[in-house]
Amino acid sequence: MSINNLRQKFLENFGGDDSELRIFYAPGRVNLIGEHTDYNGGHVFPCALNFGTYGVARKRNDNTIHLISGNINLPVMVKTDDLKNDPVHDWGNYPKGVVAEIIKLGHTIGGFDFYIWGDIPNGSGLSSSASIELLTAVTLNGLFDLNLSMKEMVLLCQRAENQFVGVNCGIMDQYAVGMGKKDHAIMIDCLNLQHEYVPFDLGSYKMVITNTNKKHALVDSKYHERQSECNEALRILQQECDIEYLCNLDPETFRDHVELIKDPIIRNRATHVVQENARVFAAVSALNGGDLGLFGELMNNSHISLRDLYSVTGNELDVLAESAWKLESVLGSRMTGAGFGGCTVSIVAADAVEHFMEFVGNEYSTQTGLTAEFYVAETGIGAGEVM
């Protein structure tokens, strides 16, 4: 939808003239490597995408928040002094959670009208929720002159997701959506909240995102189960190692102590986390050195580890990645995000993208009965006002 259309939609829904309208945007994200490391004090390497969520906003004279989505026909109206999670409000709980977190910080938020529209496929694991959260944060920051830094907004959006929505996610999604930069991926140190931008130049290759289109119902409970398993591994390792997070261990030190963990499942979870964290550094230096082949190999190894050790892939993601691996034109392919459905990300020779879609699409529908969707994606800008 064009910016003019967005303004038009706002006026159709809320009336008035367009003199006081402000327009904001927040992207989706894809993680290139470093999966399930963020809540273990490790590193991740995502990039912001060139699609996301737009919002048109205008202050009101009362304390009503009126939310309308162009994607989901479920308008939400609440008062700023009555913000609690309400399952009936569905998507509206994300903006509500962000408002609640901003108020908790001591800021005064008045009422506002907010029209939201986005083109991130819902439930695809490309962070449509973090995108709505950051969109709300930058919008309120602009409308009410809050003077919040992007990092403060990233953190308060994570708290909204953890405490208001009730999903105990790490910091990766909000950070990538808030701090993303065009033509760059971003290596995030999730413990110290520092980042480094890395030029993401694929030359004659393209980044292709493939959606399993699998409805992933149990993601949140499985996600929390993995977190408990990691905590269990950490507790055991702390008997001998002076560490606060699993990712405080490098692979060698981990190897010296891994025998402490008797349960093979818990041991596998910890092995994935420690090795995946090391893979992030290797991938970043491969990219910096222009070695896309090695970068792709590390992506494949990441998927294998998520499949065999962390058990978060599932048949659909495995079929997508394993079909992609059969093609010479593919440098690497792996699941991205939490897993259990969602998307894979692949690095594919530009002149073979059509063939990739046909081949992987056919393999996928034959083996799963589902239809995959493909997006040839580019990196994009982080959250902010659209001028």
Ligand code: GLA
């Ligand atoms: C989800 C969470 C992130 C991260 C990934 C797995 O996207 O929101 O914080 O844990 O899963 O890497």
